[in-house]
Amino acid sequence: MRANDVTRFDLDGMVALVTGGSGMIGRAVAQRMAAGGARLALADLGVPETVGGDSRGYAADLADAGHVRTLFDAVLADYGRLDCLVTAAGVTSLGSFEAITLEEWDRVHSINLRGIFLANQAAIAPMKAQGFGRIVNIGSVLAKNGGNPRPWVDVSEQARAGNAAYGAAKAGVHALTLYLAKELAAHGITANAVAPGPIASPMTTAFPEALIRQIPAGRLGQPDEVGAAVAWLCTREAAFVTGEIIDVNGGLWMD
Numbered sequence: 001m002r003a004n005d006v007t008r009f010d011l012d013g014m015v016a017l018v019t020g021g022s023g024m025i026g027r028a029v030a031q032r033m034a035a036g037g038a039r040l041a042l043a044d045l046g047v048p049e050t051v052g053g054d055s056r057g058y059a060a061d062l063a064d065a066g067h068v069r070t071l072f073d074a075v076l077a078d079y080g081r082l083d084c085l086v087t088a089a090g091v092t093s094l095g096s097f098e099a100i101t102l103e104e105w106d107r108v109h110s111i112n113l114r115g116i117f118l119a120n121q122a123a124i125a126p127m128k129a130q131g132f133g134r135i136v137n138i139g140s141v142l143a144k145n146g147g148n149p150r151p152w153v154d155v156s157e158q159a160r161a162g163n164a165a166y167g168a169a170k171a172g173v174h175a176l177t178l179y180l181a182k183e184l185a186a187h188g189i190t191a192n193a194v195a196p197g198p199i200a201s202p203m204t205t206a207f208p209e210a211l212i213r214q215i216p217a218g219r220l221g222q223p224d225e226v227g228a229a230v231a232w233l234c235t236r237e238a239a240f241v242t243g244e245i246i247d248v249n250g251g252l253w254m255d
């Protein structure tokens with residue numbers, strides 16, 4: 001195999017709904033899954049661009065219970081089934097614990113935790129009826145490591161580090177994934193989370209070199225490295241992997 005060959009994870013014929021489908025990670029996931037033969041439904045605040053093949057875009061505010069219901073109804077009407085749900089919609093929140101307003105706490109939790117809960121719950125009935133399903137939630141290393149690796153050394157770094165509102169919502173995502181995994185395991189449905197570390201984006205590429213050097217792999221992650229982990233979890237072969245939080249972080253945090 002040549003170094004730049006891409007492994008094709010076989011998702012032939014599967015219908016996958018990817019939220020945050022206009023975002024960096026959502027698009028990388030969608031492209032990976034489409035390459036594996038999945039039919040893609042992409043949802044975001046505005047209608048996402050499709051990824052070719054049998055893919056469609058849907059506009060929905062995923063923090064809104066009514067929008068989530070309408071979205072799932074539309075996807076089921078268009079495709080007739082739902083095999084995979086990947087929840088990559090989310091917002092970032094930065095700054096010190098002390099500075100988090102209640103409005104900011106609620107803004108972050110409304111999409112990063114409540115939005116995931118709503119989408120996960122909506123996926124249960126169709127997946128149970130099929131006796132098959134794959135749910136992959138996008139968590140974060142910031143649910144595990146307390147945020148900024150060393151605020152006592154570099155106080156200014158705190159302004160650009162993820163904060164406790166974000167970390168707590170993501171920790172909630174990790175926890176609800178485990179509950180879901182247990183409840184659904186006997187129905188042929190797996191529920192896992194992928195917890196990325198810093199992934200290369202306009203924001204993270206501005207990270208100082210010293211911060212990047214704290215990542216044992218010595219670099220930022222690529223969106224497709226998250227996509228590949230998600231795609232594999234959605235394969236039929238990953239049927240016995242459930243309730244797992246898979247770190248994709250170059251060794252930044254190990255547990």
Ligand SMILES: NC(=O)c1ccc[n+]([C@@H]2O[C@H](COP(=O)([O-])OP(=O)(O)OC[C@H]3O[C@@H](n4cnc5c(N)ncnc54)[C@H](O)[C@@H]3O)[C@@H](O)[C@H]2O)c1
Pocket residue numbers: 019020021022023024025026043044045046060061062063087088089090091092111115138139140141195196197198199200201204
């Ligand atoms: N980029 C990273 O380094 C990183 C690291 C760890 C975890 N994550 C997580 O990965 C996920 C994707 O992040 P990303 O880097 O692709 O960010 P992104 O901002 O590029 O994409 C997020 C997408 O979610 C959408 N979104 C936000 N609120 C929404 C709502 N209410 N309804 C519908 N869509 C909504 C946005 O419009 C955007 O397209 C997020 O959950 C993020 O927390 C990212």
